[in-house]
Amino acid sequence: MVILSFVFSNLWVFSGTALALYFGASAYYQLFLSPLRHIPGPWYAAVSELWIITHVLRFRQCRAVQELFEKYGPIVRYAPNKVAYCDAVSNGRIYMNTRFEKSQFYKSLLWRVNESDHAMTSLPHAEHAPRRRAFAPHYTPSNIALFQPDIHKSVLELVEILEVVNGEKPINCLHYFREMLVDIICSTSFSYNSGALQARAAGVEYHPLVHAIDDFPIRGILRAVVPKSMWELLGEIPHQRWKLLYDSDAILAKFVGARVKHMRAQMQDGKLQEVEKVPLVQRLLEYRLPSGEPMEEKNIIAEHLGHFIAGVDTTATTISYALWELSRRPDIARRLRAEVDSAMHDPKTIPDISVLNSLSFLTAVIKETLRVYGAVPSLLERVVPSEGIDLLGCNIPSGTVITTQSWSLHRKVDVFPSPNTYLPDRWVDADPDNLREMEAHMMPFGIGQRVCVGQHFAYQSLRIVLAVIARNFDIYVPPETSDRSMEVRDAFVAFPASGCCCLVLTPRKS
Numbered sequence: 445m446v447i448l449s450f451v452f453s454n455l456w457v458f459s460g461t462a463l464a465l466y467f468g469a470s471a472y473y474q475l476f477l478s479p480l481r482h483i484p485g486p487w488y489a490a491v492s493e494l495w496i497i498t499h500v501l502r503f504r505q506c507r508a509v510q511e512l513f514e515k516y517g518p519i520v521r522y523a524p525n526k527v528a529y530c531d532a533v534s535n536g537r538i539y540m541n542t543r544f545e546k547s548q549f550y551k552s553l554l555w556r557v558n559e560s561d562h563a564m565t566s567l568p569h570a571e572h573a574p575r576r577r578a579f580a581p582h583y584t585p586s587n588i589a590l591f592q593p594d595i596h597k598s599v600l601e602l603v604e605i606l607e608v609v610n611g612e613k614p615i616n617c618l619h620y621f622r623e624m625l626v627d628i629i630c631s632t633s634f635s636y637n638s639g640a641l642q643a644r645a646a647g648v649e650y651h652p653l654v655h656a657i658d659d660f661p662i663r664g665i666l667r668a669v670v671p672k673s674m675w676e677l678l679g680e681i682p683h684q685r686w687k688l689l690y691d692s693d694a695i696l697a698k699f700v701g702a703r704v705k706h707m708r709a710q711m712q713d714g715k716l717q718e719v720e721k722v723p724l725v726q727r728l729l730e731y732r733l734p735s736g737e738p739m740e741e742k743n744i745i746a747e748h749l750g751h752f753i754a755g756v757d758t759t760a761t762t763i764s765y766a767l768w769e770l771s772r773r774p775d776i777a778r779r780l781r782a783e784v785d786s787a788m789h790d791p792k793t794i795p796d797i798s799v800l801n802s803l804s805f806l807t808a809v810i811k812e813t814l815r816v817y818g819a820v821p822s823l824l825e826r827v828v829p830s831e832g833i834d835l836l837g838c839n840i841p842s843g844t845v846i847t848t849q850s851w852s853l854h855r856k857v858d859v860f861p862s863p864n865t866y867l868p869d870r871w872v873d874a875d876p877d878n879l880r881e882m883e884a885h886m887m888p889f890g891i892g893q894r895v896c897v898g899q900h901f902a903y904q905s906l907r908i909v910l911a912v913i914a915r916n917f918d919i920y921v922p923p924e925t926s927d928r929s930m931e932v933r934d935a936f937v938a939f940p941a942s943g944c945c946c947l948v949l950t951p952r953k954s
């Protein structure tokens with residue numbers, strides 16, 4: 445009784461001491477007993493997640509991890525249970541091995557709709573593989589080529605809008621290209637005109653779908669770091685702009701749900717003809733799982749959502765950074781234009797993708813943009829399976845998060861000299877051995893079983909858009925766009941520090 449009353453009267457002291465003992469013991473374990481103790485890295489990263497979380501919240505995780513590689517070498521401990529490496533050879537052992545599942549990180553960063561995962565958020569390979577089989581045929585180069593007319597239509601619509609602007613004011617490329625991508629993905633996924641570019645032409649600044657996608661990175665990062673119960677409380681804040689951000693996934697899910705229902709009704713009414721070019725939604729509705737069952741509607745919706753999010757921002761950001769480089773490097777812009785001119789005699793008649801594929805400097809510009817400004821430069825976390833792994837001389841036990849990031853592989857100075865310089869010629873001048881080495885270090889679309897399924901789609905869109913812009917416009921940098929405003933920030937996806945990529949696109953005079 446006396447002891448209890450003593451404890452209660454000194455509750456603060458006891459709780460403080462207990463907490464200090466707990467943190468002290470945990471720090472002691474992480475630094476001196478943990479199986480990861482031999483892996484280099486700063487002590488404060490080894491004892492708590494706090495260090496890396498502060499960098500995540502400042503949108504500079506990629507740079508923080510890169511600084512660790514520069515200081516400690518190719519393998520570093522960046523959190524108590526997390527190890528990052530920078531080595532292309534090791535990639536095969538991690539990302540090609542189906543026993544290395546995605547980490548829990550994916551659950552929180554990429555939202556779940558109706559509690560349904562989509563391919564990006566499915567962690568075990570056994571769960572992921574049947575999903576991937578459902579949509580992968582849509583994204584093969586030959587199938588994606590069938591959708592060229594849809595892409596051409598949207599790109600030429602954008603050209604018309606830019607001709608009306610006539611270079612009289614800077615435009616935020618990120619907005620315009622997001623709108624174009626939303627139109628393109630809606631037509632390839634649903635055979636539906638979302639009218640985002642039409643809305644732009646009519647002077648509407650924000651299309652609801654584009655708005656929702658725009659909000660994705662910040663919503664994702666908040667959702668990843670705010671505890672679930674607090675996140676639900678935040679949903680009650682009565683602020684209109686905040687509600688739009690908070691509900692962005694629900695807005696998208698409602699739109700996609702309506703498109704799925706519409707297509708199902710058309711199929712049931714026998715209104716669809718046998719055609720070679722099938723929208724993704726029809727493919728998913730017709731798909732049968734290994735059990736012979738169709739996919740559940742909530743899974744189809746979630747899958748479409750994942751593709752929307754994965755495809756729009758990434759491609760729009762890549763185009764924007766490429767145009768920014770062209771605007772400040774007239775030498776590169778001139779060479780690109782000369783090559784495109786030779787293949788595209790009429791400025792409004794876009795050649796077949798097979799012709800654009802053969803333009804070597806266009807390819808070099810795209811590769812260099814993906815290298816320096818890859819839209820997903822981030823750690824792609826996997827979990828070490830039960831047998832553990834020996835990597836770069838370190839023994840890493842089961843359950844450890846193991847990962848690499850394209851930001852660092854793309855900046856390995858022995859493979860890419862002057863790694864921060866934008867130099868498309870490095871892809872033109874490389875001898876076959878160098879080229880092989882460079883290709884082995886490129887992973888803008890990830891690698892292995894979970895590699896970006898939309899990479900051919902992205903490449904096709906990038907080739908078409910960059911060729912058309914180079915053929916039709918001169919690009920200038922306005923004063924508000926600078927190295928500082930365009931500095932890359934990362935929230936799993938990359939974006940410019942200012943959130944804008946303002947450029948002046950003037951219809952070509954000569």
Ligand code: HEM
Pocket residue numbers: 563564576629750751752754755756758759762818819820824825887888889890891893894895896897898899901902
């Ligand atoms: C330049 C543009 C793009 C970049 C840089 C990019 C990058 C990536 C990366 C790095 C991953 C792998 C993530 C991981 O391992 O955790 C990924 C996955 C994915 N991407 Fe892309 N992506 C781009 C465009 C697209 C497009 C246009 C689409 C579709 C319309 C798309 C759909 C997907 C999907 C569905 C996944 C998940 C695949 C799976 O797990 O099976 N992406 N992307």
